[in-house]
Amino acid sequence: MNRPEIISPQQAMQLIRDGAMLIDIRDADEHAREHIAQARLFPLSAIESGSTLPVKAGDSVIYHCQSGNRTRSNSERLVAAAAPAEVKIMEGGLQAWKRAGLETVEDKKQPLPLMRQVQIVAGSLTLLGCILGYTVSEAFYLLSAFVGAGLTFAGISGFCGMARLLAVMPWNRR
Structure with a gap:
């Protein structure tokens, strides 16, 4: 399988x-908050579950994510999803x-992406547990340990209880 060509944003705009x-292979919540006007959403999760793009030989497909990491690390999957x-x-x-300096469509009324919310809550709870453990009672260190255990479990299993909980919060309902 061929490796896809890496291009600059300016080259992408011309193409x-x-x-x-x-x-755009980011998640729907990321895309809703900010995206490139010409981009179609086709999340990496859909590609991982076997979905493919309706393309034909001679078509040109440009993938992007937030920083380039997801596209680079999944390049073989992306090529397969857009064959031929x-x-x-x-x-x-x-x-x-x-x-x-290229324009994007931004909707600040959309909630922050779910993983950023998880990072904010997990970091805040860990910090709070440390501060309270130092100032009030050592028992509060267990809060930080609980959050760390939850994040470890999420990384190993792929199930994040905090993300599931945050997803049903009123500000995340569409």
Whole structure:
């Protein structure tokens, strides 16, 4: 399987003008908060479950994510999902697009992406457990240990109870 060509945001913009399809592989909540106007959402989770793009030979597909890490680390899957089209990956993702001075569509009314919410809550609880453990009672260190155990379990199993809980919060309901 061929490795996709890595292109700059400026090259991506030119190819989009020439008819290339821009595909955002981030999650729906990330895409809703900010995205490139020409990008179609096709989450990595859909690709991992076997979905493919409706493309034909001669089509050109450009993938992007937030920073370029997801596209680089999943390049073989991305090529397979767009076969037989020509596949390219935009270096640096949405962040590089913005650094290049290219426009995005932003909706600040959308909640923060779920994983950022998990990071904020987990970090806050860990910090709170340490502060209370130091100032009030050593028993509060258990809060930090509980959060650490939960994050470890989430990493090993793929199930994040905190993400599931946050997903049903009123601010995350659509």
